[in-house]
Amino acid sequence: MEYVSTRDKSRKVSAAYAIANGIAPDGGLYCPTEFPSLTAEDWHALANLDYKGRSARILGKFLTDFSGEELADYASKAYADNKFGGKDTAPVVALDGGKHMLELWHGPTCAFKDMALQMLPHLLTASLRKTGETRTACILVATSGDTGKAALDGFHDVEGTKIMVYYPVDGVSPMQKLQMVTQEGANVEVVAIRGNFDDAQSAVKRIFTDEATRAQLDRDGMMLSSANSINWGRLAPQIAYYVSAYCDMVKSGTVRMGEKVNICVPTGNFGNILAAYIAKRMGLPVNKFICASNRNNVLTDFFKKGGAYDKNRDFYTTTSPSMDILISSNLERLLFIASDFNDALVRDLMQSLNTGGHYQTPEAVFTNIAADFDAGCCDDAQAADTIRALWEKEHYLCDPHTAVAVRVYEDYRARTGDTTPTVIASTASPFKFCRAVVEALGGTLEKDDVTQLDVLTKLTGVAAPAPLAALAGKTPRFDRVVDKSEILQTVDLLKGM
Numbered sequence: 001m002e003y004v005s006t007r008d009k010s011r012k013v014s015a016a017y018a019i020a021n022g023i024a025p026d027g028g029l030y031c032p033t034e035f036p037s038l039t040a041e042d043w044h045a046l047a048n049l050d051y052k053g054r055s056a057r058i059l060g061k062f063l064t065d066f067s068g069e070e071l072a073d074y075a076s077k078a079y080a081d082n083k084f085g086g087k088d089t090a091p092v093v094a095l096d097g098g099k100h101m102l103e104l105w106h107g108p109t110c111a112f113k114d115m116a117l118q119m120l121p122h123l124l125t126a127s128l129r130k131t132g133e134t135r136t137a138c139i140l141v142a143t144s145g146d147t148g149k150a151a152l153d154g155f156h157d158v159e160g161t162k163i164m165v166y167y168p169v170d171g172v173s174p175m176q177k178l179q180m181v182t183q184e185g186a187n188v189e190v191v192a193i194r195g196n197f198d199d200a201q202s203a204v205k206r207i208f209t210d211e212a213t214r215a216q217l218d219r220d221g222m223m224l225s226s227a228n229s230i231n232w233g234r235l236a237p238q239i240a241y242y243v244s245a246y247c248d249m250v251k252s253g254t255v256r257m258g259e260k261v262n263i264c265v266p267t268g269n270f271g272n273i274l275a276a277y278i279a280k281r282m283g284l285p286v287n288k289f290i291c292a293s294n295r296n297n298v299l300t301d302f303f304k305k306g307g308a309y310d311k312n313r314d315f316y317t318t319t320s321p322s323m324d325i326l327i328s329s330n331l332e333r334l335l336f337i338a339s340d341f342n343d344a345l346v347r348d349l350m351q352s353l354n355t356g357g358h359y360q361t362p363e364a365v366f367t368n369i370a371a372d373f374d375a376g377c378c379d380d381a382q383a384a385d386t387i388r389a390l391w392e393k394e395h396y397l398c399d400p401h402t403a404v405a406v407r408v409y410e411d412y413r414a415r416t417g418d419t420t421p422t423v424i425a426s427t428a429s430p431f432k433f434c435r436a437v438v439e440a441l442g443g444t445l446e447k448d449d450v451t452q453l454d455v456l457t458k459l460t461g462v463a464a465p466a467p468l469a470a471l472a473g474k475t476p477r478f479d480r481v482v483d484k485s486e487i488l489q490t491v492d493l494l495k496g497m
């Protein structure tokens with residue numbers, strides 16, 4: 001299997017090369033040039049495997065320069081029972097009205113990013129080895145909360161790597177901050193930056209593009225690497241849980257093999273829903289993908305307005321912060337695939353996005369996209385109503401991101417009359433966004449976030465996930481706060497780790 005840049009398909013690289021390098025030199029995203037099919041034999045085998053086995057088998061279709069033994073080994077470590085609460089790794093919970101909640105948050109940091117970031121360190125270290133890289137990989141991450149903690153947890157004490165996370169000092173929730181600053185491990189560092197998320201992100205970009213810094217790191221036997229969702233190594237592991245959910249639904253008798261389902265995903269950077277789309281290209285029977293957004297509804301407009309993408313709009317802070325985003329990077333891969341791998345077109349569209357902040361998808365390409373996708377959005381009040389209604393009517397507790405998806409799905413079903421069973425990606429534990437959930441249920445708000453967990457438990461009788469409850473007893477290890485202008489000096493910290 002070969003990979004090319006979405007902006008230039010003339011140069012083909014291996015999966016290991018794509019993962020080790022993260023992004024193509026032309027700024028494009030690495031993408032396979034064809035999609036492997038799931039055969040009848042695959043489906044039969046997948047049905048009888050546990051999650052680890054399913055993950056290894058799906059990854060094997062894409063990462064053809066990795067052996068089956070390697071992938072099985074990584075999957076058994078990434079999705080070890082003691083990391084995923086001893087439950088099913090990605091269970092499907094059936095609710096009323098065709099809703100099938102695919103719970104992706106039973107991992108160590110209680111958000112779906114664990115599904116990829118527990119696997120990525122194994123894929124990345126092996127990819128470095130396979131491409132002849134001997135330097136230590138230093139992973140730099142700018143985060144608005146969820147990615148930072150999931151990356152820290154995935155990479156801590158992984159040999160051959162160091163990880164440094166930058167977060168905006170006032171831009172993450174107290175719970176997210178506590179999760180990050182109490183991170184254990186000898187190869188981790190967490191730095192707060194005075195400013196907002198954009199400041200943190202551009203500060204990190206400055207490190208990546210500073211030649212002197214890179215040269216010094218090289219002399220010290222280190223190289224920079226990244227763990228964000230444009231890396232194919234983060235996307236590929238996400239394909240498996242959609243296939244796994246379908247296998248579970250066939251097993252439970254919800255659908256017969258071959259019968260279609262819908263898939264509804266609360267979307268930010270478009271990585272998660274793109275993984276579902278790729279699963280369809282492999283043969284997963286999907287009727288519609290429903291792309292759910294919060295008040296930052298740039299994607300809803302894209303799908304509703306004939307493929308016109310326009311990031312020139314107000315940015316809103318919402319109760320679903322991981323979806324507060326105006327540039328959905330992975331949409332680039334959808335354009336590439338839906339245009340039958342037209343790199344020249346993608347190059348033009350992305351150029352237009354970079355310069356003017358908008359682009360218009362050609363009609364023929366948008367027709368392909370519209371055949372597969374529907375979309376909708378809702379605001380914080382509607383998400384809160386959904387959290388309360390779901391709890392009162394169905395005794396199911398969900399977080400604000402998942403609530404956005406549930407709401408958008410219910411609107412879709414009422415609007416279209418489509419009663420196809422629908423997989424809804426549940427992307428975070430309700431306890432991770434405890435404050436918004438307690439508020440939605442009419443409970444009391446506490447100053448302290450760990451105490452807040454108890455309030456939600458008393459309200460609902462649902463226990464908080466162990467990793468969040470355990471934060472109460474942990475001592476913060478990192479309290480460094482720096483100005484943007486001091487960012488380059490923080491690189492020195494890598495040497496001491």
Ligand SMILES: *Cc1c(COP(=O)(O)O)cnc(C)c1O
Nearest residue numbers: 267268269270271272322427428
């Ligand atoms: C990151 C995240 C999302 C958005 O996922 P994308 O792959 O960026 O579309 C949704 N919900 C939660 C809880 C997240 O952490």
